Amino acid sequence: MGEVSVAAPAHMAELRALFAATEGPITFIAGGTDMLIARRLPPAGGLLIDLSRIAGMGFISSDGGDIRVGGATTVAAIAADDGLRARLPALAEAAAQCGSVQIRNRATVGGNIANAAPAADLLPVLVAAGARLECIGRDGASRELAIYDYTPGHGYLIAQVILPGSGLLPYSAFVKLGPRQDLSISRLNIALLAEFRDGHFGCVRIAAGALGPRPLRLPLAEVALAGKDLCSATLRDFLSALTAEVDAAIPGRNSQAYKRHAITGLGLDLVAQALGLSPRERLFEDAAR
Numbered sequence: 001m002g003e004v005s006v007a008a009p010a011h012m013a014e015l016r017a018l019f020a021a022t023e024g025p026i027t028f029i030a031g032g033t034d035m036l037i038a039r040r041l042p043p044a045g046g047l048l049i050d051l052s053r054i055a056g057m058g059f060i061s062s063d064g065g066d067i068r069v070g071g072a073t074t075v076a077a078i079a080a081d082d083g084l085r086a087r088l089p090a091l092a093e094a095a096a097q098c099g100s101v102q103i104r105n106r107a108t109v110g111g112n113i114a115n116a117a118p119a120a121d122l123l124p125v126l127v128a129a130g131a132r133l134e135c136i137g138r139d140g141a142s143r144e145l146a147i148y149d150y151t152p153g154h155g156y157l158i159a160q161v162i163l164p165g166s167g168l169l170p171y172s173a174f175v176k177l178g179p180r181q182d183l184s185i186s187r188l189n190i191a192l193l194a195e196f197r198d199g200h201f202g203c204v205r206i207a208a209g210a211l212g213p214r215p216l217r218l219p220l221a222e223v224a225l226a227g228k229d230l231c232s233a234t235l236r237d238f239l240s241a242l243t244a245e246v247d248a249a250i251p252g253r254n255s256q257a258y259k260r261h262a263i264t265g266l267g268l269d270l271v272a273q274a275l276g277l278s279p280r281e282r283l284f285e286d287a288a289r
């Protein structure tokens with residue numbers, strides 16, 4: 001077994017110097033919730049870089065234009081940031097529902113993306129919002145990638161997550177279904193970003209996790225809402241589209257019957273949450289019948 005050496009750089013310049021000086025494999029650790037607690041242990045050799053002490057890697061900037069979130073920002077900080085919640089409530093909500101308090105205090109957005117679990121809670125929101133990642137490669141150079149083009153395990157450091165202002169829509173929501181409240185890995189999670197005015201949907205973007213190895217955009221469900229009036233007929237079409245999305249994503253899987261049923265309840269909660277309505281309103285109850 002090879003030896004692992006550990007480095008804890010204090011700033012980006014030190015990290016880049018480590019990249020330049022290291023020939024063997026490099027692995028990162030941030031909050032360690034996936035790597036240590038969930039026991040996805042680091043490789044048996046090479047350099048393990050602790051990201052938690054790098055100055056300026058944990059930040060949220062949401063004042064205007066693009067939203068920027070440092071790669072080592074904790075999930076708890078994302079859940080608690082009022083400015084971020086005002087502009088993209090779905091991301092704050094996804095963060096608030098991620099694991100327990102202890103997990104949220106350690107877990108980072110970069111780790112959530114790089115660990116790439118099919119049910120990772122931040123990913124559907126990031127995908128629906130068209131997130132881009134500023135990554136630093138082993139050559140020390142920065143490059144920007146669409147979140148969909150990021151492949152874990154290729155040695156890129158996720159330095160920051162960029163949510164382009166042009167991709168943010170005024171209404172958003174995130175809901176998940178897990179085996180237990182507060183400490184549950186999602187069995188299904190779904191995020192929606194939408195325009196909505198005078199009872200009428202404009203542009204709609206929806207992504208779901210745990211329907212495949214990575215989050216999926218749900219185009220049938222988007223089309224069912226986009227440009228339509230909010231009424232029970234629209235919601236019924238939306239629910240049919242959601243079940244069709246499940247059938248297309250996981251045909252023949254053991255979980256198909258369960259998820260095609262579960263996604264309809266989640267879908268109604270999602271629309272109600274995004275628009276600040278109660279899912280008990282008649283409109284939603286009629287659609288569910």
Ligand SMILES: Cc1cc2nc3c(=O)[nH]c(=O)nc-3n(C[C@H](O)[C@H](O)[C@H](O)COP(=O)(O)OP(=O)(O)OC[C@H]3O[C@@H](n4cnc5c(N)ncnc54)[C@H](O)[C@@H]3O)c2cc1C
Pocket residue numbers: 027028029030031032033034035036037038051071072075097098099100103106107108109110111112113114115119120121122156157158159183184185186
């Ligand atoms: C009990 C428990 C409950 C959980 N509940 C949830 C939940 O409800 N929802 C959910 O989504 N997740 C959940 N998780 C998973 C986990 O907490 C998240 O995925 C977390 O965001 C990972 O972040 P981290 O900083 O702890 O990653 P680490 O464990 O430090 O690293 C995970 C992986 O990401 C890589 N990495 C870390 N940071 C970077 C970076 N900046 N750039 C490139 N690579 C990087 C590491 O090399 C490693 O491969 C849970 C985990 C546990 C143990």
